[in-house]
Amino acid sequence: MIDLYALLSEPMVGVGVPAAGAAGALAVMGWNREMRRRAVRHRDKLLLVSARNARLPEGAVDIWTPATYKLRGDRSGRIMLVLVGTFAARKGLNVLTLLNRSGLEGAIGSIWLIEADKYRRDEFLASMPAVFSDRLVVTDFPALSAGFGNATPHEVEQLIESWGPDLLRGGDRVCEVHEARQHDEAGLVLMLVSLGGSAITAAWAAESIRRRHRQAGCYGFAAMPVDDRTRNWAPYVIKRCVKAGVRGFVLSDNLGDEVANDHGMEQGIVGFISGALFADAGVESNNAWKLLFERAPGGVVSYHTETRGIPGQRLQPSHPEVPPRYYVFNRNLRISVNSALAEVHRDAHHALQGKGLPGNVSGTSQFVIVLTAVSPSDLKAVEDDIVLGQRLKGIDKRNHHLIFAPLATVVNPTSIRCPVTVVSLQALRNPATLVTDLAKPKRSRGPAEVTTNGHSKMPRRKTSLRKLVGSVRGEK
Secondary structure (H helix, E strand, C coil): CCCHHHHHHHCCCCCHHHHCCCCCHHHHHHHHHHHHHHHHHHHHHHHHHHHHCCCCCEEEEEEEECCCCCCCCCCCCCEEEEEHHHHHHHHHHHHHHHHCCCCCHHHEEEEEEEEHHHHHHHHHHHHEEEEEEEEEEECCCCHCCCCCCCHHHHHHHHHHHHHHHHHHHHHHHHHHHHHHHHHHCCCEEEEECCCCCCHHHHHHHHHHHHHCCCCCECCCEECCCCCHHHHHHHHHHHHHHHHHHCCEEEECCCCCCCHHHHHHHHHHHHHHHHHHHCCCCCCCCCHHHHHHCCCCCCEEEHHHEEEEEEECCCEEECCCCCCCCCEEEEEHHHHHHHHHHCCCCCHHHHHCCCCCCCCCCCCEEEEEEEECCCHHHHHHHHHHHHHHHHHHCCCCCCCCEEEECCCCCECCHHHHCCEEEEEEEECCCCCCHHHHHHHHHCCCCCCEEEECCCEEECCCCCCHHHHHHHHHCCCH
């Protein structure tokens, strides 16, 4: 008979060996798995570093996009941006977008939007980059929620009790916001004005700002409308704004190439801000605008604009976490800039269709700004070559500034382009007469005019019939 008690009490040699072996095998398998994971992570890290440091082809430079290069440059906040009316709101929105895209949003210390139309106001607020929300002051007129309806300046001023108090409170508020953010007055006020029904409110806005920020240089921007009715009151609005403290106006004419003119105006504003930071011969924005205008108030500045795009190529990244890069060749960039500089001063590219030219107003300077989507370090080499070429060509630098301004762009992957824009700004002679002439309605030049009694009247001949017959016969 087996003694079960004795059997169980004896030590069981070798029973735990299989369990220990299994545990050891699991440990080895886990270690191998961990080593493979580490190897994958290490290889992924090397691929990531390699993708980030991928080299472009020889002679190529990156197209500057927000994903590839982000600046945090200008923190001065010296500029107050004032937007009066729908045209101004749209152009101002484009300016703010360009600045934010290039990391230059710190240049704007305060923004004042004056827009009576609720729909347009909401549209602006929905589209504005969020970074500017802390410096925005919006003035609306509850009694005029549909806007001014292209009323004349006189008619708008007759309704001053409906909008005046709100406007003055808005002026005080935007000055307070600027002072709270920057601990100083605004150094430069850029006022974009729509020459519609709200235009005359710009004069009151300028006066409100100048009451508190007396040292700020204030400059207006406007586009002459296509309708004779609204063009007619432009001289009065500009004169009232100048009387309120605006030094002068940068003008364009919507009867010309409206898209190019608007683009040139926006690029000119942003170009001075970017160029002041990165150009070798940069001039601070407030100093540049002061040099553009003559000393006497009421000056008019206009500009030429030439824009073109350089075909680019894509550098496909070798890692999914690295965004694609786009590039152009340095040689193509230099050729495009030189070509744009040679073409920009044609009358066809002028914002006023050549009116008021030539400029060369005594005591003013001309500014030519080259804007392109290339990083500041890459643009530096291009700038050196262009400047050397201009010097060899014998171009006189007296009262002439050539500024290079880098700006980031958004690239369409299906049509890769690096934009190049040249904007040339200069003061125009006889500004008061020029504005009056621009505002005059164009006379009809048809074959016949209708008199007050309904009968047609042939236009008066400048040359007599006898002289015409004589010229055909060869007589003197």
